Amino acid sequence: MASTDAPDIGPIIQRERKARHLTLERLAALSGVSRSMLSQIERGESNPTFAVLWGLTQALKIDLADLIAGGVAHRRAAPVDVVTVPLTPEINSPEGHWRLRILSPTAMAGRVEWYEVEIAPGSRLHSAPHAAGTYEHLTAQTDGLRVKTALGEQLLGAGETARYRADVEHEIANDGQLPARALMVVVYE
Structure with a gap:
């Protein structure tokens, strides 16, 4: 070829x-x-x-x-697979209000995904409902994050984890004065 x-x-x-x-x-x-x-x-x-x-x-x-490349490589896995910072995919809001760094491997997309979340002060990450049965697990690394769903809302302190249905409209807001960070795991049922 x-x-x-x-x-x-x-x-x-x-x-x-x-x-x-x-x-x-x-x-x-x-x-x-x-x-x-x-x-x-x-x-x-x-x-x-x-x-x-x-x-x-x-x-x-x-x-x-x-x-x-012309075929699916069936190669032996390295003992430790490292994804460097420049090769870690990101999703950024057009206005720069939030950033999601995609930490999970692409092969797991649609089953289990995990992200590093950063939200600017006074900003929010709004999401439409995901597939039926989807849950998000958000662990706040800083104070000031608030999770709001169609079913209720909860303010989080650093180190706390919120688990909530993500098959309804939901958002993560930063009510604080500093950038807020969290780790998020999305589990699709």
Whole structure:
């Protein structure tokens, strides 16, 4: 394959799907990609968008980079896997009011995820409801954080952990005068 050729990902997707004993229908349900689109991709008749590839790699729990490189690497794990600070993904609010550093591996997305949360004074991180049965566990590292859900609210002190349903509207607010920090674990049921 020349370096300018697109990788032939259809057979890789099909191989990984079959290795997991998934039908086209089941992978379509897990990934959000229609069965007909998935079939076209596997046969090499469709060129998927990034969003489609992301959905498929998340559903199959494979690394997007490995898929694009032409195959899923089955390499021996290092005794200690380190993700450096520059390679730790972040989600930032457009206004700079909050930051989420994604600490969990991408393969766990949609099952269990953990984040380092930082919220500016007087700001809040508002979230729409997640999937049914989802819970968040927020451990405050500083004072001033307040968790509010459609079912109630609670102010947290440093070191306290709030556990709450996240399948309803919810937010984490910083009522303090200094930036607030916390660790958050999201568990999808």
